[in-house]
Amino acid sequence: MKLEDHxxxxxxxxxxxxxxxxxxxxxxxPEAFRFAIKEFRDRYKDSGITKVVGxxxxxxxxxxxxxxxxxxxxxxxxxxGKLPAKTISQxxxxxxxxxxxxxxxxxxxxxxxxxVVDDLIATGGTVKAVVEMVKKLGGEIIECAFLIELTFLKGxxxxxxxxxxxxxxxxxxx
Amino acid sequence: MKLEDHxxxxxxxxxxxxxxxxxxxxxxxPEAFRFAIKEFRDRYKDSGITKVVGxxxxxxxxxxxxxxxxxxxxxxxxxxGKLPAKTISQxxxxxxxxxxxxxxxxxxxxxxxxxVVDDLIATGGTVKAVVEMVKKLGGEIIECAFLIELTFLKGxxxxxxxxxxxxxxxxxxx
Numbered sequence: 001m002k003l004e005d006h007x008x009x010x011x012x013x014x015x016x017x018x019x020x021x022x023x024x025x026x027x028x029x030p031e032a033f034r035f036a037i038k039e040f041r042d043r044y045k046d047s048g049i050t051k052v053v054g055x056x057x058x059x060x061x062x063x064x065x066x067x068x069x070x071x072x073x074x075x076x077x078x079x080x081g082k083l084p085a086k087t088i089s090q091x092x093x094x095x096x097x098x099x100x101x102x103x104x105x106x107x108x109x110x111x112x113x114x115x116v117v118d119d120l121i122a123t124g125g126t127v128k129a130v131v132e133m134v135k136k137l138g139g140e141i142i143e144c145a146f147l148i149e150l151t152f153l154k155g156x157x158x159x160x161x162x163x164x165x166x167x168x169x170x171x172x173x174x
Numbered sequence: 175m176k177l178e179d180h181x182x183x184x185x186x187x188x189x190x191x192x193x194x195x196x197x198x199x200x201x202x203x204p205e206a207f208r209f210a211i212k213e214f215r216d217r218y219k220d221s222g223i224t225k226v227v228g229x230x231x232x233x234x235x236x237x238x239x240x241x242x243x244x245x246x247x248x249x250x251x252x253x254x255g256k257l258p259a260k261t262i263s264q265x266x267x268x269x270x271x272x273x274x275x276x277x278x279x280x281x282x283x284x285x286x287x288x289x290v291v292d293d294l295i296a297t298g299g300t301v302k303a304v305v306e307m308v309k310k311l312g313g314e315i316i317e318c319a320f321l322i323e324l325t326f327l328k329g330x331x332x333x334x335x336x337x338x339x340x341x342x343x344x345x346x347x348x
Contacts, residue, residue, distance in 0.1 A: 033248065
């Protein structure tokens with residue numbers, strides 16, 4: 001199956017010049033959705049992963065399914081003000097200004113083997129913030145996994161030597 | 175397994191008097207998370223469901239896993255400005271003011287058998303908005319399913335004769 005065929009490119013969303021990669025067309029197609037999950041599961045099933053972390057909110061979709069498939073826990077990384085118990089947080093740069101993500105301090109235990117999952121890596125700011133928090137809590141990052149990687153934005157460069165895996169890559173705005 | 179044992183109640187979040195039901199303690203516990211999903215799957219596996227709709231953003235967690243388990247499509251209902259293609263929207267009341275949810279018009283086809291999933295039903299405003307959109311697009315609601323129901327807020331009353339199912343119920347702020 002060519003997963004690319006199930007991604008819809010929407011020109012000029014959310015603004016002029018951006019060719020937005022819409023994953024909802026893949027999600028509503030049962031075989032495509034299952035195929036993507038199977039690719040991830042096959043890759044990680046013997047990795048000893050104990051926690052999957054996904055970032056709000058599209059990261060919840062692939063992250064939760066993968067956690068379930070891998071029989072491990074799911075940890076949501078959330079926007080400020082959403083998580084009710086004690087959290088740590090990490091700021092990251094936006095095009096204009098900053099935002100931050102939070103995770104519960106008791107969500108990751110020292111020695112957890114962690115898979116970080118998101119639907120898409122662009123410049124890598126979000127996933128970098130998640131990685132920093134997981135490390136601070138004593139977790140070991142096994143890999144960062146994405147459905148889509150916009151390689152021309154060089155997001156994996158932000159992650160240093162951490163392994164990065166993606167199912168679909170785009171080399172340019174197309 | 176007593177699923178309630180894996181829900182953390184956080185007093186006075188997000189404000190005084192609210193006993194917040196935190197599902198992150200269940201999500202990080204693989205057996206509890208899998209048990210909840212199995213309960214839902216067993217209930218719906220022979221229902222002929224073709225689409226699962228989940229509301230941003232905690233509804234994505236259980237909604238996406240259930241869609242995967244039931245071999246059907248997942249449809250995210252999202253906050254304004256998030257979905258890139260043509261949408262319909264539905265307003266709903268908040269304690270102060272209004273908000274709205276959107277779904278892509280091509281996400282539901284006439285005749286789709288739809289399960290609406292969220293982590294929690296309180297006053298029912300969110301799920302009512304989702305139900306209205308699904309009906310407008312010609313989908314048939316099979317049931318609305320929740321991990322948690324705050325029965326004292328009478329949310330299911332907003333859904334008329336639609337079937338509602340929940341795995342955990344709370345009869346009072348406790």
